[in-house]
Amino acid sequence: MNQLKWAVFLLGFFGGISFGGIAVLDVQKDEAFLKNMRMSGLLVSSGYTYSFIRGSRYITDGSDYQAVQNAFQKWTSANSYLWAVEVPSKGNFTPGRRNGRNEIAWISPTEKESNPWKNVLNLPDTILAVVKVWVESATNRVIERDLYFNDVTVSWRTGSDGDEGGFWVERVALHEIGHLFGLRDVYNPGQKGWEGWMGEGNELLTMYGYSSRWDETAAVHPVESAALAFVYFSVPEPRSMPVFALAAAMFFIPRRR
Ligand SMILES: [Zn+2]
Known part of the structure; x- marks a missing residue:
């Protein structure tokens, strides 16, 4: 049996910082930037079959689910070789556990566990959402990808429902789906x-590692579409980089609100 490792990709937030304004500046990046945006060494499928387990406790009209679907659609229409298909959920779902299926769920308090985000997933309160990937060590192939939203210490909203001060579901989903398809x-x-190759002006990118609750931008930037080409159409480099190097792509918010 192949040995497995896993890694998490996190989106954190600033309290009290709004990017505001209108994004009039474009982001110019060179080829080195595009190459570096992929999760180096990992082999990620351009197709994603998933089950939607449950939505946010703040949203009851189904618009959370719709926002996630919209986000998938933005990636797949920007990059025709990407696809995402939803299938009915089956079997048990346990947050953070590998079960052979890709799953998307908001992680909410339960009667038994008031903070599963912290106590089950072991994640900080300041993290909005996370993608967890399981990697086959021998091949560096990603074999399972789950997406979890923090529904414990974070609240959520869409255009039609949710908490007034909540985070914009589609914005956060768009960022996390970028991870599902292999971007960092x-x-x-x-x-x-x-890191130096990142340059500056990255707050306009979907893969920028922060969001604020005022941030409703949800668009795939051409730079990110181009970066995906390096994920899927360049010669893979299996074993060139151990999975531990993914620590560079992990992020823990250094400050609390
Ligand atoms: Zn991220």
């Missing part, structure tokens, strides 16, 4: 996780 986070200078 980018940051601006001075932020934890920043």
